[in-house]
Amino acid sequence: MIYAHPHSRRSSANRRLLEAAVTVPSVTVHDLYEHYPDFNIDAQAEQRALQTADLLVLQYPTHWYSLPPLLKLWIDTVLEYGWAYGPNGTALAGKHLWCVTTTGGLRDSYSVEGIHGHAYEDFLLPLRQTARLCGMSWLPPWVLHGVPHLDTDALLTWSTHYRDQLTRYPTWITDSN
Numbered sequence: 344m345i346y347a348h349p350h351s352r353r354s355s356a357n358r359r360l361l362e363a364a365v366t367v368p369s370v371t372v373h374d375l376y377e378h379y380p381d382f383n384i385d386a387q388a389e390q391r392a393l394q395t396a397d398l399l400v401l402q403y404p405t406h407w408y409s410l411p412p413l414l415k416l417w418i419d420t421v422l423e424y425g426w427a428y429g430p431n432g433t434a435l436a437g438k439h440l441w442c443v444t445t446t447g448g449l450r451d452s453y454s455v456e457g458i459h460g461h462a463y464e465d466f467l468l469p470l471r472q473t474a475r476l477c478g479m480s481w482l483p484p485w486v487l488h489g490v491p492h493l494d495t496d497a498l499l500t501w502s503t504h505y506r507d508q509l510t511r512y513p514t515w516i517t518d519s520n
């Protein structure tokens with residue numbers, strides 16, 4: 344799991360989800376902002392770490408309908424031509440990609456009538472196509488909406504759900520590509 348939160352200590356949702364994820368024995372968590380405070384990503388080390396994974400989880404808070412900057416830089420740096428795509432670029436082919444993200448906006452605000460004007464999934468199109476270009480299987484994203492409206496009990500429920508999903512991987516996978 345690649346975890347990217349610029350201010351993880353101030354997080355209410357992602358931090359709790361992360362705490363749940365680290366308890367799952369089959370999951371290796373990689374905290375990008377902790378590991379690369381200088382944004383100097385080691386592409387080869389990242390590529391080596393990815394090689395043994397069946398599932399790549401990207402967990403992050405939504406920032407301006409997109410990824411936090413270090414996660415975008417991670418994609419730019421690690422998914423190299425000839426490794427992730429292009430000639431012989433098959434290192435990620437066949438792996439699952441699961442996007443797990445949180446929003447401040449409520450679910451209803453992500454619609455044509457809502458303040459954000461689009462379904463949330465519309466904003467994931469670049470990431471989805473990135474997965475496709477790399478031959479990865481795109482899993483139905485998990486978007487936890489309206490974080491400011493979630494109390495401690497709700498966050499605990501979602502964290503438990505998340506831990507269960509990770510524990511039961513890959514039993515809940517249906518082909519969604």
Ligand SMILES: Cc1cc2nc3c(=O)[nH]c(=O)nc-3n(C[C@H](O)[C@H](O)[C@H](O)COP(=O)(O)O)c2cc1C
Pocket residue numbers: 348353354355356357358403404405406407408409445446447448449490
């Ligand atoms: C720079 C920045 C940009 C944000 N952009 C969005 C956005 O585009 N859509 C949205 O619904 N929430 C947005 N938010 C709210 C965050 O998504 C929300 O605070 C976060 O998901 C809560 O998770 P956390 O408790 O782990 O920090 C933004 C927050 C920040 C700081």
